[in-house]
Amino acid sequence: MHRPPPVPVLLLLLSLALAGRVSSHEESGEWSCDSSASEIRVEAPFLPGIITLDGRADDWSDVDGSEFSLLPALDPDDDKEYGGGKMTVKALHDGKDVFFLLQVDGDYAYSKGENTRCPSAALMFQIGESATYHNMGGCKEGRDSCTNKTCKGHEVDIMHFSIGNAIPGRLYGGNPIDNGKGNGGDRFGHLVDLYAWTPHCRYIDGTGPSGNDTSAQNNWKGAWWHSSLSVQSGFVEEDSPYASNGQKGAYYFEFSRPLRTMDRLQQDAQFTVGGTAKMSAAFWYPVNGNPWHGSGHFSINCDWVSMDISSGTSLLTKTASSGSSWDAASAFSLLFSVISLCLSVFIAYRNFGPKSAQYKPMEISLG
Numbered sequence: 077m078h079r080p081p082p083v084p085v086l087l088l089l090l091s092l093a094l095a096g097r098v099s100s101h102e103e104s105g106e107w108s109c110d111s112s113a114s115e116i117r118v119e120a121p122f123l124p125g126i127i128t129l130d131g132r133a134d135d136w137s138d139v140d141g142s143e144f145s146l147l148p149a150l151d152p153d154d155d156k157e158y159g160g161g162k163m164t165v166k167a168l169h170d171g172k173d174v175f176f177l178l179q180v181d182g183d184y185a186y187s188k189g190e191n192t193r194c195p196s197a198a199l200m201f202q203i204g205e206s207a208t209y210h211n212m213g214g215c216k217e218g219r220d221s222c223t224n225k226t227c228k229g230h231e232v233d234i235m236h237f238s239i240g241n242a243i244p245g246r247l248y249g250g251n252p253i254d255n256g257k258g259n260g261g262d263r264f265g266h267l268v269d270l271y272a273w274t275p276h277c278r279y280i281d282g283t284g285p286s287g288n289d290t291s292a293q294n295n296w297k298g299a300w301w302h303s304s305l306s307v308q309s310g311f312v313e314e315d316s317p318y319a320s321n322g323q324k325g326a327y328y329f330e331f332s333r334p335l336r337t338m339d340r341l342q343q344d345a346q347f348t349v350g351g352t353a354k355m356s357a358a359f360w361y362p363v364n365g366n367p368w369h370g371s372g373h374f375s376i377n378c379d380w381v382s383m384d385i386s387s388g389t390s391l392l393t394k395t396a397s398s399g400s401s402w403d404a405a406s407a408f409s410l411l412f413s414v415i416s417l418c419l420s421v422f423i424a425y426r427n428f429g430p431k432s433a434q435y436k437p438m439e440i441s442l443g
């Protein structure tokens with residue numbers, strides 16, 4: 077049985093590919109990002125009790141998503157957009173956990189044990205204040221000098237799911253064995269919890285260049301599904317490849333994580349109800365059956381995307397913009413009511429209050 081490629085191999089491939097890019101960047105000038113997609117936000121309303129983490133999307137049907145074009149992460153050029161279509165990102169929270177659904181059209185491709193011949197998905201979040209989307213945190217130190225001291229403030233949190241050993245509909249991620257060893261690995265499904273300062277300095281939670289700390293955990297859980305799979309009681313490994321390759325349809329990747337984790341090493345993003353997080357999502361696909369390489373992923377934007385973790389039970393609104401205009405309207409009517417109340421009290425006081433009270437012009441009273 078094949079194991080997923082070990083992280084060092086992926087890192088090596090990634091850095092080789094990046095080395096190629098860096099030199100071409102030097103020729104063509106600065107990294108450019110036309111981040112018009114930055115206008116698109118991801119909304120994570122408080123909607124408890126509606127999501128089952130099984131990779132299937134029917135329970136998300138009433139939740140609004142945000143749609144993004146998928147462009148190559150290292151070369152966000154419109155001409156090179158992922159041919160299968162856009163990615164829809166949905167999110168919500170139940171006050172304890174945050175849930176994500178990534179949905180993207182793609183013909184069914186599955187090759188057991190070969191992660192790079194299967195699609196793959198990742199989420200990335202800002203941890204440190206100085207962490208940029210570009211270059212996974214953007215620390216300037218090289219592979220030999222990046223540490224939690226030299227790259228302080230550039231931490232990003234990454235969840236990566238490679239499905240070559242993951243049965244559709246089954247749950248992967250944090251498990252008692254890897255969590256017992258105190259790191260963010262997942263030996264069963266390769267849904268791993270990582271952190272990085274740069275693409276060259278990327279580590280499984282709890283491991284790092286200055287030694288390992290056994291206090292870390294894989295806080296993520298997730299499952300995958302494809303719309304061509306026929307619903308049944310449950311797949312087992314022997315059913316692989318679970319459906320015939322090449323069938324049209326959509327891939328679904330569903331994830332959850334506690335809003336807060338027990339991380340003490342600045343290796344997990346911490347989410348706050350009522351706050352905003354900076355996130356990104358990436359997708360790898362074996363285009364034309366060719367295996368993908370680590371840096372050959374598509375991304376939803378060439379900069380961070382804001383994710384609002386709202387505190388109220390959000391009514392499902394049609395679009396993000398109508399949502400915010402509703403908010404503005406209700407805020408205005410609340411303000412108006414408060415002003416009216418103050419005015420009535422003031423007028424009542426003026427008419428019926430003690431006659432000795434000096435009348436003041438309204439402007440001053442309201443000011």
Ligand SMILES: *[C@@H]1O[C@H](CO)[C@@H](O)[C@H](O)[C@H]1NC(C)=O
Pocket residue numbers: 283284287288
């Ligand atoms: C830390 O953990 C990683 C992954 O388990 C391992 O490869 C590495 O050898 C460990 N480093 C030390 C110093 O124990």
Ligand SMILES: *[C@@H]1O[C@H](CO)[C@@H](O)[C@H](O)[C@H]1NC(C)=O
Pocket residue numbers: 224225284286287288289341
């Ligand atoms: C850096 O990481 C090491 C190993 O995990 C840890 O012992 C140390 O406290 C960390 N230092 C800082 C400044 O976070």
